[in-house]
Amino acid sequence: MARKFEGGRLVVASHNPGKVREINDLLRPFRVEAVSAGDLNLPEPEETGVTFAENAILKAKAAAEASGLPALSDDSGLSVNALDGAPGIYSARWAGPGKDFGIAMKRVNTEMVGKDDPRAQFICALCLAWPDGHVEVFERTVDGVISWPPTGTKGFGYDPIFRPEGHTITFGEMEPEKKHAMSHRARAFEQLVDNCFQK
Ligand SMILES: O=P(O)(O)OP(=O)(O)OP(=O)(O)OC[C@H]1O[C@@H](n2cnc3c(O)ncnc32)[C@H](O)[C@@H]1O
Numbered sequence: 106m107a108r109k110f111e112g113g114r115l116v117v118a119s120h121n122p123g124k125v126r127e128i129n130d131l132l133r134p135f136r137v138e139a140v141s142a143g144d145l146n147l148p149e150p151e152e153t154g155v156t157f158a159e160n161a162i163l164k165a166k167a168a169a170e171a172s173g174l175p176a177l178s179d180d181s182g183l184s185v186n187a188l189d190g191a192p193g194i195y196s197a198r199w200a201g202p203g204k205d206f207g208i209a210m211k212r213v214n215t216e217m218v219g220k221d222d223p224r225a226q227f228i229c230a231l232c233l234a235w236p237d238g239h240v241e242v243f244e245r246t247v248d249g250v251i252s253w254p255p256t257g258t259k260g261f262g263y264d265p266i267f268r269p270e271g272h273t274i275t276f277g278e279m280e281p282e283k284k285h286a287m288s289h290r291a292r293a294f295e296q297l298v299d300n301c302f303q304k
């Protein structure tokens with residue numbers, strides 16, 4: 106049995122404004138007072154894990170310890186079949202110190218030249234951690250294809266080059282509510298809610 110979140114204040118342990126916005130959207134229907142790691146001036150921990158789950162755990166634990174509150178982290182990324190899963194856990198790092206996703210998306214396109222498999226997945230590991238060190242982790246994916254050139258300005262990160270399976274537009278072109286109905290983050294969140302939130 107997963108430990109339940111009892112309600113009240115919850116730290117959203119991410120320094121990515123796009124993610125914080127999406128997580129706040131997903132939390133809205135629940136009795137949760139979300140505060141972001143940025144609001145609390147929490148440091149951005151170094152992501153030394155070798156899996157999404159490990160990095161999610163280290164980010165949530167760091168925020169829960171530093172704040173004394175339960176903390177929810179998200180470690181996510183794009184995994185391209187033709188690139189053996191890259192950029193994967195390095196998705197943020199491909200954008201460089203300036204967090205320029207124009208550069209990161211171009212690199213995906215350049216490395217895919219000559220490969221004819223466009224399939225890719227977005228992956229999201231969510232971790233809910235408590236100040237006593239207890240953690241719950243949920244990981245989900247969404248399948249799609251890489252689409253070039255980048256289109257749409259509604260999302261963040263790699264959204265303009267990811268077209269989810271069965272759809273004709275990219276996540277960058279999609280309304281947030283529609284992305285929340287199918288994304289890796291929304292799917293992992295559904296698991297989190299089923300297991301850790303009071304009904
Ligand atoms: O670690 P935090 O502070 O949460 O913020 P971050 O941006 O560094 O986040 P990650 O370490 O999890 O890196 C994942 C990168 O993958 C990209 N990514 C993850 N989910 C995405 C989504 O739904 N749409 C587009 N890009 C996404 C995004 O650009 C992230 O920067």
Ligand SMILES: [Mg+2]
Pocket residue numbers: 152197
């Ligand atoms: Mg990060």
